[in-house]
Amino acid sequence: MYRKADLSPILEELDATEGLDGLQAVSIGLRDALEIDHIVYHWVDSAGEQYGCGTYPADWIQRYIDKEYLRVDPVIVGCFQRFHPVDWKAVDWSGKAARVFLADALKNGVGNQGYSIPVRGPSGQFALFTANHNCSDEEWSEFKETYGHDLILIAHYFNRKALDFEENRSPQPVRALSPREVDALTFLALGYSRAQVAHSLSISEHTLRVYIESARFKLGALNTTHAIAKALSQGLIVM
Amino acid sequence: MYRKADLSPILEELDATEGLDGLQAVSIGLRDALEIDHIVYHWVDSAGEQYGCGTYPADWIQRYIDKEYLRVDPVIVGCFQRFHPVDWKAVDWSGKAARVFLADALKNGVGNQGYSIPVRGPSGQFALFTANHNCSDEEWSEFKETYGHDLILIAHYFNRKALDFEENRSPQPVRALSPREVDALTFLALGYSRAQVAHSLSISEHTLRVYIESARFKLGALNTTHAIAKALSQGLIVM
DNA sequence: TTTCCACTCCCCAGAAATAGTGAGGGGAAG
Protein backbone atom coordinates (compact mmCIF):
# COMPACT_ATOMS: atom_id res chain seq x y z
CA MET A 1 0.00 0.00 0.00
CA TYR A 2 1.21 3.43 -0.82
CA ARG A 3 1.95 5.85 1.94
CA LYS A 4 1.28 9.23 0.50
CA ALA A 5 4.27 11.52 0.31
CA ASP A 6 3.92 15.14 1.37
CA LEU A 7 4.16 17.18 -1.81
CA SER A 8 3.75 20.63 -0.33
CA PRO A 9 7.52 21.34 -0.30
CA ILE A 10 7.59 20.43 -3.98
CA LEU A 11 4.77 22.85 -4.70
CA GLU A 12 6.59 25.59 -2.84
CA GLU A 13 9.79 24.87 -4.67
CA LEU A 14 7.86 24.95 -7.94
CA ASP A 15 6.36 28.28 -7.01
CA ALA A 16 9.78 29.81 -6.44
CA THR A 17 11.39 28.28 -9.51
CA GLU A 18 12.94 30.39 -12.23
CA GLY A 19 13.89 29.14 -15.66
CA LEU A 20 13.69 25.81 -17.40
CA ASP A 21 16.62 24.46 -15.43
CA GLY A 22 14.60 25.05 -12.31
CA LEU A 23 11.70 23.06 -13.67
CA GLN A 24 14.13 20.32 -14.54
CA ALA A 25 15.31 20.24 -10.94
CA VAL A 26 11.77 20.22 -9.61
CA SER A 27 10.81 17.31 -11.81
CA ILE A 28 13.71 15.30 -10.43
CA GLY A 29 12.67 16.12 -6.88
CA LEU A 30 9.11 15.19 -7.66
CA ARG A 31 10.09 11.92 -9.24
CA ASP A 32 12.05 11.00 -6.14
CA ALA A 33 9.26 12.04 -3.80
CA LEU A 34 6.75 9.95 -5.73
CA GLU A 35 9.20 7.07 -6.03
CA ILE A 36 8.54 6.52 -9.71
CA ASP A 37 10.79 6.31 -12.75
CA HIS A 38 10.00 9.50 -14.62
CA ILE A 39 8.29 12.86 -14.56
CA VAL A 40 8.10 14.76 -17.82
CA TYR A 41 6.67 18.08 -18.83
CA HIS A 42 6.34 18.36 -22.59
CA TRP A 43 5.18 21.52 -24.34
CA VAL A 44 3.87 20.70 -27.79
CA ASP A 45 4.10 23.84 -29.85
CA SER A 46 1.59 24.54 -32.58
CA ALA A 47 4.43 25.06 -35.05
CA GLY A 48 5.56 21.49 -34.43
CA GLU A 49 8.43 22.62 -32.29
CA GLN A 50 8.52 21.18 -28.86
CA TYR A 51 10.40 21.60 -25.68
CA GLY A 52 10.12 20.21 -22.28
CA CYS A 53 11.93 19.03 -19.25
CA GLY A 54 11.94 15.94 -17.17
CA THR A 55 13.79 12.82 -16.30
CA TYR A 56 13.72 10.82 -19.53
CA PRO A 57 17.18 9.75 -20.74
CA ALA A 58 18.66 12.30 -23.14
CA ASP A 59 19.10 9.56 -25.74
CA TRP A 60 15.41 8.87 -25.81
CA ILE A 61 14.46 12.52 -26.05
CA GLN A 62 16.79 13.00 -28.99
CA ARG A 63 15.46 9.85 -30.61
CA TYR A 64 11.89 11.04 -30.10
CA ILE A 65 12.67 14.27 -31.91
CA ASP A 66 14.77 12.72 -34.66
CA LYS A 67 12.23 10.06 -35.50
CA GLU A 68 9.39 12.58 -35.36
CA TYR A 69 7.58 10.38 -32.88
CA LEU A 70 5.45 13.38 -32.04
CA ARG A 71 3.38 12.57 -35.10
CA VAL A 72 3.05 8.94 -34.11
CA ASP A 73 2.74 9.00 -30.35
CA PRO A 74 -0.84 7.98 -29.54
CA VAL A 75 -0.54 9.50 -26.08
CA ILE A 76 -0.20 12.92 -27.69
CA VAL A 77 -3.23 12.34 -29.86
CA GLY A 78 -5.23 10.92 -26.99
CA CYS A 79 -4.43 13.82 -24.71
CA PHE A 80 -5.11 16.31 -27.43
CA GLN A 81 -8.64 15.04 -27.78
CA ARG A 82 -9.41 14.76 -24.10
CA PHE A 83 -9.61 16.85 -20.99
CA HIS A 84 -9.25 13.99 -18.54
CA PRO A 85 -5.84 12.69 -17.63
CA VAL A 86 -5.01 9.76 -19.84
CA ASP A 87 -3.65 6.40 -18.79
CA TRP A 88 -1.36 5.05 -21.45
CA LYS A 89 -3.17 1.72 -21.42
CA ALA A 90 -6.34 3.50 -22.46
CA VAL A 91 -5.08 5.05 -25.69
CA ASP A 92 -5.23 3.55 -29.14
CA TRP A 93 -2.09 1.51 -29.83
CA SER A 94 -3.60 -0.34 -32.78
CA GLY A 95 -1.61 1.47 -35.44
CA LYS A 96 1.59 -0.18 -36.61
CA ALA A 97 3.62 2.99 -36.18
CA ALA A 98 2.31 3.30 -32.63
CA ARG A 99 3.42 -0.22 -31.74
CA VAL A 100 6.86 0.37 -33.20
CA PHE A 101 7.06 3.55 -31.19
CA LEU A 102 6.03 1.78 -28.00
CA ALA A 103 8.60 -0.97 -28.46
CA ASP A 104 11.28 1.64 -29.05
CA ALA A 105 10.22 3.60 -25.98
CA LEU A 106 10.34 0.57 -23.70
CA LYS A 107 13.77 -0.29 -25.06
CA ASN A 108 15.00 3.21 -24.21
CA GLY A 109 14.22 3.33 -20.53
CA VAL A 110 10.58 4.40 -20.58
CA GLY A 111 8.39 2.55 -18.11
CA ASN A 112 5.37 0.53 -19.22
CA GLN A 113 2.92 2.52 -17.15
CA GLY A 114 2.12 6.12 -17.90
CA TYR A 115 -0.34 8.76 -16.83
CA SER A 116 -0.45 11.92 -18.89
CA ILE A 117 -2.31 15.08 -18.07
CA PRO A 118 -3.18 17.46 -20.89
CA VAL A 119 -2.82 21.14 -20.07
CA ARG A 120 -3.98 23.98 -22.27
CA GLY A 121 -3.13 27.63 -22.20
CA PRO A 122 -4.11 30.68 -24.19
CA SER A 123 -3.73 30.80 -27.95
CA GLY A 124 -4.03 27.08 -28.35
CA GLN A 125 -1.00 26.37 -26.21
CA PHE A 126 -0.83 22.71 -25.37
CA ALA A 127 1.36 20.67 -23.08
CA LEU A 128 1.49 17.30 -21.44
CA PHE A 129 2.55 16.41 -17.95
CA THR A 130 3.42 12.77 -17.57
CA ALA A 131 4.18 10.39 -14.75
CA ASN A 132 5.89 7.22 -15.89
CA HIS A 133 6.84 4.04 -14.12
CA ASN A 134 7.60 0.40 -14.57
CA CYS A 135 5.20 -1.71 -12.52
CA SER A 136 2.08 -3.82 -12.51
CA ASP A 137 -1.37 -2.52 -13.33
CA GLU A 138 -2.44 -2.87 -9.71
CA GLU A 139 0.43 -0.85 -8.34
CA TRP A 140 -0.18 1.77 -10.97
CA SER A 141 -3.86 2.02 -10.13
CA GLU A 142 -2.96 2.65 -6.55
CA PHE A 143 -0.47 5.30 -7.55
CA LYS A 144 -3.04 7.09 -9.66
CA GLU A 145 -5.60 6.85 -6.91
CA THR A 146 -3.16 8.32 -4.44
CA TYR A 147 -1.65 11.13 -6.45
CA GLY A 148 -4.21 11.87 -9.17
CA HIS A 149 -5.35 15.15 -7.69
CA ASP A 150 -1.87 16.35 -6.89
CA LEU A 151 -0.61 15.58 -10.37
CA ILE A 152 -3.32 17.73 -11.90
CA LEU A 153 -2.36 20.64 -9.72
CA ILE A 154 1.33 20.17 -10.33
CA ALA A 155 0.76 19.92 -14.07
CA HIS A 156 -1.04 23.23 -13.83
CA TYR A 157 1.88 24.85 -12.05
CA PHE A 158 4.48 23.42 -14.40
CA ASN A 159 2.61 24.88 -17.30
CA ARG A 160 2.18 28.18 -15.54
CA LYS A 161 5.91 28.45 -15.07
CA ALA A 162 6.64 27.41 -18.63
CA LEU A 163 4.26 30.05 -19.93
CA ASP A 164 5.91 32.67 -17.75
CA PHE A 165 9.31 31.92 -19.23
CA GLU A 166 7.89 31.98 -22.72
CA GLU A 167 6.21 35.30 -22.12
CA ASN A 168 9.49 36.81 -21.05
CA ARG A 169 11.13 35.56 -24.19
CA SER A 170 8.55 36.57 -26.76
CA PRO A 171 5.68 38.82 -25.77
CA GLN A 172 3.47 38.00 -28.70
CA PRO A 173 1.62 40.87 -30.30
CA VAL A 174 -1.59 38.99 -30.94
CA ARG A 175 -3.92 41.44 -32.51
CA ALA A 176 -7.45 40.35 -31.93
CA LEU A 177 -9.79 39.75 -34.80
CA SER A 178 -12.78 42.00 -35.25
CA PRO A 179 -16.22 40.42 -34.72
CA ARG A 180 -16.92 40.40 -38.43
CA GLU A 181 -13.61 38.75 -39.12
CA VAL A 182 -14.41 36.10 -36.57
CA ASP A 183 -17.78 35.53 -38.20
CA ALA A 184 -16.22 35.24 -41.62
CA LEU A 185 -13.53 32.77 -40.56
CA THR A 186 -15.99 30.76 -38.53
CA PHE A 187 -18.34 30.22 -41.45
CA LEU A 188 -15.46 29.40 -43.75
CA ALA A 189 -14.22 26.86 -41.22
CA LEU A 190 -17.66 25.29 -41.34
CA GLY A 191 -17.14 24.61 -45.00
CA TYR A 192 -19.25 27.29 -46.62
CA SER A 193 -18.08 28.93 -49.81
CA ARG A 194 -17.46 32.63 -49.88
CA ALA A 195 -20.77 33.19 -51.64
CA GLN A 196 -22.63 31.28 -48.94
CA VAL A 197 -20.83 33.05 -46.13
CA ALA A 198 -21.55 36.43 -47.65
CA HIS A 199 -25.18 35.49 -47.88
CA SER A 200 -25.25 34.21 -44.31
CA LEU A 201 -23.71 37.42 -43.02
CA SER A 202 -25.92 39.53 -45.28
CA ILE A 203 -23.01 41.33 -46.85
CA SER A 204 -21.58 41.39 -50.34
CA GLU A 205 -18.96 38.92 -51.33
CA HIS A 206 -16.57 41.79 -51.88
CA THR A 207 -16.95 42.95 -48.33
CA LEU A 208 -16.49 39.44 -47.08
CA ARG A 209 -13.27 39.26 -48.98
CA VAL A 210 -11.99 42.33 -47.22
CA TYR A 211 -12.59 40.65 -43.86
CA ILE A 212 -10.86 37.51 -44.92
CA GLU A 213 -7.90 39.45 -46.19
CA SER A 214 -7.56 41.60 -43.11
CA ALA A 215 -7.86 38.52 -40.93
CA ARG A 216 -5.19 36.86 -43.03
CA PHE A 217 -3.00 39.88 -42.58
CA LYS A 218 -3.51 40.06 -38.83
CA LEU A 219 -2.77 36.40 -38.42
CA GLY A 220 0.23 36.51 -40.68
CA ALA A 221 -1.33 33.77 -42.74
CA LEU A 222 -0.33 32.82 -46.26
CA ASN A 223 -3.84 32.02 -47.45
CA THR A 224 -7.37 31.56 -46.21
CA THR A 225 -6.83 27.97 -45.18
CA HIS A 226 -3.79 28.96 -43.19
CA ALA A 227 -5.69 31.78 -41.54
CA ILE A 228 -8.42 29.43 -40.45
CA ALA A 229 -5.96 26.87 -39.19
CA LYS A 230 -4.17 29.53 -37.19
CA ALA A 231 -7.34 31.03 -35.84
CA LEU A 232 -8.56 27.60 -34.80
CA SER A 233 -5.37 26.51 -33.16
CA GLN A 234 -5.08 29.81 -31.34
CA GLY A 235 -8.60 29.50 -30.08
CA LEU A 236 -9.72 32.66 -31.85
CA ILE A 237 -12.60 30.84 -33.48
CA VAL A 238 -14.46 27.70 -32.51
CA MET A 239 -16.33 25.39 -34.80
CA MET B 1 -7.67 34.96 10.07
CA TYR B 2 -9.22 32.31 7.95
CA ARG B 3 -9.52 28.81 9.28
CA LYS B 4 -9.34 26.58 6.27
CA ALA B 5 -12.42 24.49 5.58
CA ASP B 6 -12.04 20.85 4.63
CA LEU B 7 -13.04 20.60 0.98
CA SER B 8 -12.52 16.89 0.45
CA PRO B 9 -16.24 16.05 0.90
CA ILE B 10 -17.01 18.63 -1.77
CA LEU B 11 -14.53 17.05 -4.13
CA GLU B 12 -16.06 13.65 -3.52
CA GLU B 13 -19.53 14.99 -4.09
CA LEU B 14 -18.31 16.60 -7.29
CA ASP B 15 -16.81 13.33 -8.42
CA ALA B 16 -20.12 11.53 -8.01
CA THR B 17 -22.24 14.26 -9.55
CA GLU B 18 -24.42 13.66 -12.59
CA GLY B 19 -25.99 16.37 -14.69
CA LEU B 20 -25.95 20.12 -14.59
CA ASP B 21 -28.34 20.18 -11.69
CA GLY B 22 -25.79 18.24 -9.72
CA LEU B 23 -23.11 20.81 -10.48
CA GLN B 24 -25.53 23.49 -9.38
CA ALA B 25 -25.96 21.75 -6.05
CA VAL B 26 -22.22 21.32 -5.62
CA SER B 27 -21.60 24.99 -6.24
CA ILE B 28 -24.03 25.92 -3.51
CA GLY B 29 -22.34 23.51 -1.12
CA LEU B 30 -18.96 24.90 -2.03
CA ARG B 31 -20.07 28.48 -1.57
CA ASP B 32 -21.31 27.66 1.92
CA ALA B 33 -18.17 25.76 2.84
CA LEU B 34 -16.00 28.67 1.71
CA GLU B 35 -18.30 31.20 3.35
CA ILE B 36 -18.37 33.49 0.36
CA ASP B 37 -21.17 35.03 -1.67
CA HIS B 38 -20.94 33.21 -4.98
CA ILE B 39 -19.43 30.36 -6.90
CA VAL B 40 -19.99 30.26 -10.66
CA TYR B 41 -18.97 27.92 -13.41
CA HIS B 42 -19.43 29.50 -16.81
CA TRP B 43 -18.81 27.70 -20.11
CA VAL B 44 -18.17 30.28 -22.79
CA ASP B 45 -18.92 29.19 -26.32
CA SER B 46 -17.66 31.26 -29.22
CA ALA B 47 -20.96 30.98 -31.02
CA GLY B 48 -22.21 33.29 -28.31
CA GLU B 49 -24.04 30.51 -26.60
CA GLN B 50 -23.10 29.97 -23.04
CA TYR B 51 -24.18 27.92 -20.20
CA GLY B 52 -23.17 27.50 -16.69
CA CYS B 53 -24.25 27.03 -13.18
CA GLY B 54 -23.71 28.73 -9.90
CA THR B 55 -25.16 30.92 -7.28
CA TYR B 56 -25.64 34.23 -9.05
CA PRO B 57 -29.21 35.57 -8.86
CA ALA B 58 -31.28 34.44 -11.82
CA ASP B 59 -32.08 38.07 -12.63
CA TRP B 60 -28.48 38.93 -13.08
CA ILE B 61 -27.77 35.89 -15.25
CA GLN B 62 -30.66 36.78 -17.53
CA ARG B 63 -29.53 40.37 -17.67
CA TYR B 64 -26.00 39.27 -18.51
CA ILE B 65 -27.30 37.28 -21.44
CA ASP B 66 -29.81 39.86 -22.64
CA LYS B 67 -27.34 42.72 -22.58
CA GLU B 68 -24.66 40.59 -24.22
CA TYR B 69 -22.28 41.43 -21.41
CA LEU B 70 -20.20 38.50 -22.57
CA ARG B 71 -18.73 40.75 -25.23
CA VAL B 72 -18.01 43.48 -22.70
CA ASP B 73 -16.99 41.65 -19.56
CA PRO B 74 -13.26 42.32 -19.10
CA VAL B 75 -12.94 39.30 -16.83
CA ILE B 76 -13.80 37.07 -19.77
CA VAL B 77 -11.25 38.80 -21.96
CA GLY B 78 -8.63 38.75 -19.25
CA CYS B 79 -9.11 35.07 -18.54
CA PHE B 80 -9.12 34.23 -22.21
CA GLN B 81 -5.67 35.69 -22.61
CA ARG B 82 -4.16 34.24 -19.49
CA PHE B 83 -3.41 30.92 -17.91
CA HIS B 84 -3.14 32.21 -14.37
CA PRO B 85 -6.22 32.73 -12.27
CA VAL B 86 -7.32 36.32 -12.56
CA ASP B 87 -8.26 38.66 -9.76
CA TRP B 88 -10.95 41.03 -10.89
CA LYS B 89 -9.00 43.99 -9.62
CA ALA B 90 -6.21 43.11 -11.99
CA VAL B 91 -8.16 43.24 -15.24
CA ASP B 92 -8.64 46.20 -17.50
CA TRP B 93 -11.75 48.17 -16.53
CA SER B 94 -10.74 51.25 -18.51
CA GLY B 95 -13.30 50.81 -21.26
CA LYS B 96 -16.55 52.69 -20.86
CA ALA B 97 -18.66 49.62 -21.54
CA ALA B 98 -16.69 47.74 -18.88
CA ARG B 99 -17.41 50.35 -16.22
CA VAL B 100 -21.10 50.36 -17.05
CA PHE B 101 -21.06 46.60 -16.81
CA LEU B 102 -19.32 46.68 -13.42
CA ALA B 103 -21.78 49.15 -11.98
CA ASP B 104 -24.67 47.04 -13.19
CA ALA B 105 -23.12 43.89 -11.74
CA LEU B 106 -22.61 45.43 -8.29
CA LYS B 107 -26.20 46.65 -8.33
CA ASN B 108 -27.42 43.14 -9.06
CA GLY B 109 -25.93 41.26 -6.18
CA VAL B 110 -22.45 40.53 -7.43
CA GLY B 111 -19.70 41.08 -4.88
CA ASN B 112 -16.86 43.52 -5.45
CA GLN B 113 -14.15 40.91 -5.12
CA GLY B 114 -13.71 38.18 -7.67
CA TYR B 115 -11.20 35.48 -8.56
CA SER B 116 -11.70 33.72 -11.88
CA ILE B 117 -9.87 30.67 -13.11
CA PRO B 118 -9.72 30.00 -16.83
CA VAL B 119 -10.12 26.37 -17.87
CA ARG B 120 -9.56 25.03 -21.35
CA GLY B 121 -10.59 21.78 -22.95
CA PRO B 122 -10.16 20.16 -26.35
CA SER B 123 -11.28 21.91 -29.51
CA GLY B 124 -10.88 25.34 -28.04
CA GLN B 125 -13.40 24.73 -25.30
CA PHE B 126 -13.20 27.47 -22.72
CA ALA B 127 -14.78 28.02 -19.35
CA LEU B 128 -14.39 30.15 -16.28
CA PHE B 129 -14.67 29.20 -12.67
CA THR B 130 -15.25 32.14 -10.39
CA ALA B 131 -15.31 32.82 -6.68
CA ASN B 132 -17.04 36.05 -5.76
CA HIS B 133 -17.46 37.92 -2.51
CA ASN B 134 -18.11 41.28 -0.95
CA CYS B 135 -15.24 42.25 1.33
CA SER B 136 -12.05 44.25 1.72
CA ASP B 137 -8.92 43.69 -0.30
CA GLU B 138 -7.12 42.29 2.76
CA GLU B 139 -9.75 39.70 3.49
CA TRP B 140 -9.83 38.72 -0.15
CA SER B 141 -6.07 38.30 -0.29
CA GLU B 142 -6.27 35.96 2.62
CA PHE B 143 -9.04 34.00 0.99
CA LYS B 144 -7.05 33.59 -2.23
CA GLU B 145 -3.97 32.61 -0.27
CA THR B 146 -5.93 30.00 1.62
CA TYR B 147 -7.98 28.44 -1.16
CA GLY B 148 -6.08 29.26 -4.37
CA HIS B 149 -4.82 25.72 -4.93
CA ASP B 150 -8.14 24.12 -4.15
CA LEU B 151 -10.02 26.40 -6.48
CA ILE B 152 -7.80 25.42 -9.38
CA LEU B 153 -8.44 21.77 -8.75
CA ILE B 154 -12.17 22.28 -8.30
CA ALA B 155 -12.36 24.35 -11.48
CA HIS B 156 -10.72 21.45 -13.25
CA TYR B 157 -13.31 19.00 -11.94
CA PHE B 158 -16.24 21.25 -12.73
CA ASN B 159 -15.07 21.49 -16.30
CA ARG B 160 -14.46 17.78 -16.50
CA LYS B 161 -18.03 17.10 -15.48
CA ALA B 162 -19.43 19.69 -17.87
CA LEU B 163 -17.47 18.12 -20.73
CA ASP B 164 -18.73 14.67 -19.79
CA PHE B 165 -22.32 15.82 -20.06
CA GLU B 166 -21.61 17.40 -23.40
CA GLU B 167 -19.97 14.25 -24.67
CA ASN B 168 -22.97 12.13 -23.75
CA ARG B 169 -25.14 14.42 -25.78
CA SER B 170 -23.04 14.26 -28.95
CA PRO B 171 -20.72 11.28 -29.39
CA GLN B 172 -18.97 11.35 -32.75
CA PRO B 173 -17.27 8.51 -34.56
CA VAL B 174 -13.90 9.45 -36.03
CA ARG B 175 -12.39 7.52 -38.92
CA ALA B 176 -8.64 7.72 -38.97
CA LEU B 177 -6.77 9.36 -41.80
CA SER B 178 -3.96 7.62 -43.60
CA PRO B 179 -0.43 8.92 -42.94
CA ARG B 180 -0.23 10.52 -46.33
CA GLU B 181 -3.55 12.22 -45.81
CA VAL B 182 -2.33 13.55 -42.49
CA ASP B 183 0.80 14.86 -44.18
CA ALA B 184 -1.21 16.53 -46.89
CA LEU B 185 -3.63 18.22 -44.54
CA THR B 186 -0.87 19.26 -42.18
CA PHE B 187 1.07 21.05 -44.88
CA LEU B 188 -2.06 22.68 -46.20
CA ALA B 189 -2.87 23.87 -42.69
CA LEU B 190 0.57 25.45 -42.58
CA GLY B 191 -0.44 27.60 -45.51
CA TYR B 192 1.36 25.91 -48.38
CA SER B 193 -0.27 25.76 -51.78
CA ARG B 194 -0.97 22.43 -53.38
CA ALA B 195 2.08 22.81 -55.58
CA GLN B 196 4.31 23.45 -52.58
CA VAL B 197 2.84 20.59 -50.60
CA ALA B 198 3.26 18.21 -53.50
CA HIS B 199 6.88 19.28 -53.78
CA SER B 200 7.44 18.93 -50.03
CA LEU B 201 5.98 15.44 -50.03
CA SER B 202 7.82 14.56 -53.23
CA ILE B 203 4.70 13.50 -55.07
CA SER B 204 2.83 14.88 -58.02
CA GLU B 205 0.17 17.46 -57.51
CA HIS B 206 -2.38 15.04 -58.92
CA THR B 207 -1.57 12.48 -56.31
CA LEU B 208 -1.75 15.06 -53.62
CA ARG B 209 -5.20 15.93 -54.81
CA VAL B 210 -6.32 12.35 -54.39
CA TYR B 211 -5.24 12.46 -50.75
CA ILE B 212 -7.00 15.69 -50.11
CA GLU B 213 -10.16 14.38 -51.69
CA SER B 214 -10.14 11.13 -49.80
CA ALA B 215 -9.48 12.99 -46.57
CA ARG B 216 -12.34 15.31 -47.38
CA PHE B 217 -14.53 12.32 -47.99
CA LYS B 218 -13.55 10.59 -44.75
CA LEU B 219 -14.13 13.71 -42.75
CA GLY B 220 -17.40 14.46 -44.44
CA ALA B 221 -16.05 17.86 -45.32
CA LEU B 222 -17.49 20.18 -47.91
CA ASN B 223 -14.14 21.50 -49.11
CA THR B 224 -10.46 21.50 -48.28
CA THR B 225 -10.72 24.29 -45.76
CA HIS B 226 -13.51 22.48 -43.99
CA ALA B 227 -11.50 19.29 -43.96
CA ILE B 228 -8.56 21.03 -42.34
CA ALA B 229 -10.75 22.76 -39.80
CA LYS B 230 -12.35 19.43 -38.90
CA ALA B 231 -9.06 17.61 -38.73
CA LEU B 232 -7.59 20.30 -36.51
CA SER B 233 -10.50 20.52 -34.16
CA GLN B 234 -10.65 16.73 -33.86
CA GLY B 235 -6.98 16.60 -33.11
CA LEU B 236 -6.22 14.49 -36.16
CA ILE B 237 -3.52 16.86 -37.26
CA VAL B 238 -1.31 19.22 -35.30
CA MET B 239 0.19 22.38 -36.63
C1' DT C 1 -5.67 -15.93 -53.00
C1' DT C 2 -8.42 -12.59 -53.68
C1' DT C 3 -9.97 -8.41 -52.08
C1' DC C 4 -9.34 -4.53 -50.05
C1' DC C 5 -6.77 -0.11 -49.28
C1' DA C 6 -2.87 3.02 -49.61
C1' DC C 7 -0.04 5.05 -52.88
C1' DT C 8 1.33 6.81 -57.28
C1' DC C 9 0.47 9.02 -61.90
C1' DC C 10 -2.32 11.60 -65.94
C1' DC C 11 -5.86 15.17 -68.73
C1' DC C 12 -9.36 18.83 -68.88
C1' DA C 13 -12.95 22.35 -68.07
C1' DG C 14 -15.41 25.12 -64.96
C1' DA C 15 -15.68 27.19 -60.38
C1' DA C 16 -13.54 29.62 -56.79
C1' DA C 17 -10.06 32.26 -54.49
C1' DT C 18 -6.34 35.83 -54.67
C1' DA C 19 -3.95 40.24 -55.74
C1' DG C 20 -3.98 44.85 -57.10
C1' DT C 21 -6.47 48.93 -56.89
C1' DG C 22 -10.32 52.12 -55.23
C1' DA C 23 -14.04 54.81 -51.92
C1' DG C 24 -17.14 56.40 -48.11
C1' DG C 25 -19.67 56.41 -43.36
C1' DG C 26 -19.55 55.62 -38.38
C1' DG C 27 -17.81 55.10 -33.71
C1' DA C 28 -14.41 55.17 -29.99
C1' DA C 29 -10.24 57.03 -27.94
C1' DG C 30 -6.81 60.34 -27.23
Added chain:
DNA sequence: CTTCCCCTCACTATTTCTGGGGAGTGGAAA
Protein backbone atom coordinates in the same frame (compact mmCIF):
# COMPACT_ATOMS: atom_id res chain seq x y z
C1' DC D 1 -11.46 67.15 -33.48
C1' DT D 2 -8.49 64.25 -35.38
C1' DT D 3 -6.94 59.73 -35.87
C1' DC D 4 -7.59 55.06 -36.10
C1' DC D 5 -10.18 51.09 -36.86
C1' DC D 6 -14.37 48.77 -38.27
C1' DC D 7 -17.90 48.09 -41.62
C1' DT D 8 -19.60 48.39 -46.21
C1' DC D 9 -19.37 48.33 -51.41
C1' DA D 10 -17.00 47.93 -56.48
C1' DC D 11 -13.87 46.23 -60.79
C1' DT D 12 -10.40 43.28 -63.32
C1' DA D 13 -6.91 39.95 -64.20
C1' DT D 14 -4.55 35.91 -62.74
C1' DT D 15 -3.80 31.89 -60.14
C1' DT D 16 -5.45 28.04 -57.74
C1' DC D 17 -8.76 24.58 -56.55
C1' DT D 18 -12.50 21.32 -57.56
C1' DG D 19 -14.80 17.62 -59.89
C1' DG D 20 -15.22 14.46 -63.70
C1' DG D 21 -12.99 10.88 -65.85
C1' DG D 22 -9.04 6.52 -65.85
C1' DA D 23 -4.86 3.31 -64.62
C1' DG D 24 -1.18 0.68 -62.38
C1' DT D 25 1.74 -0.98 -58.18
C1' DG D 26 2.37 -3.14 -53.68
C1' DG D 27 1.14 -4.58 -49.02
C1' DA D 28 -2.06 -6.34 -45.55
C1' DA D 29 -5.91 -8.64 -44.23
C1' DA D 30 -9.72 -11.95 -44.75
